[in-house]
Amino acid sequence: MALENFDAVGLWRLNDLGARIDPTGALYDGSKLDGPIGVRQAVLNHSESFTRNFTQNLLAYGVGRVLDYQDMPTVRAIAREAAASNNRFSAFVLGVVKSAPFQMRMADRTTVGAR
Numbered sequence: 001m002a003l004e005n006f007d008a009v010g011l012w013r014l015n016d017l018g019a020r021i022d023p024t025g026a027l028y029d030g031s032k033l034d035g036p037i038g039v040r041q042a043v044l045n046h047s048e049s050f051t052r053n054f055t056q057n058l059l060a061y062g063v064g065r066v067l068d069y070q071d072m073p074t075v076r077a078i079a080r081e082a083a084a085s086n087n088r089f090s091a092f093v094l095g096v097v098k099s100a101p102f103q104m105r106m107a108d109r110t111t112v113g114a115r
Helices: 036-045 047-063 069-084 089-098
Strands: 024-026 032-034
Touching: 032 036, 036 047, 047 069, 047 089, 069 089
Parallel strands: none
Antiparallel strands: 024 032
């Protein structure tokens, strides 16, 4: 709930339906979260976990399915190549597009021949 102070369009708010918002919490390792500054620090402190999770989610979106253990070498390779490019967003996207799971993806059978 560390970003709960932001509403649906990104405006800062202190209350939600009249109740005061409490943006405090903790991560699995006990690190305190207390708003955007706490989230930023958590991402910096756990950058490897963050980039791996980001890569997994981007690849899952790209291939249109849930990833499994067989996809993890690809996830690690994409994250490693992106790290060599200073973790630029374009490096992650290019890594997904060049990956075997993305390129070997099967077309959805409901749309094949539906023209």
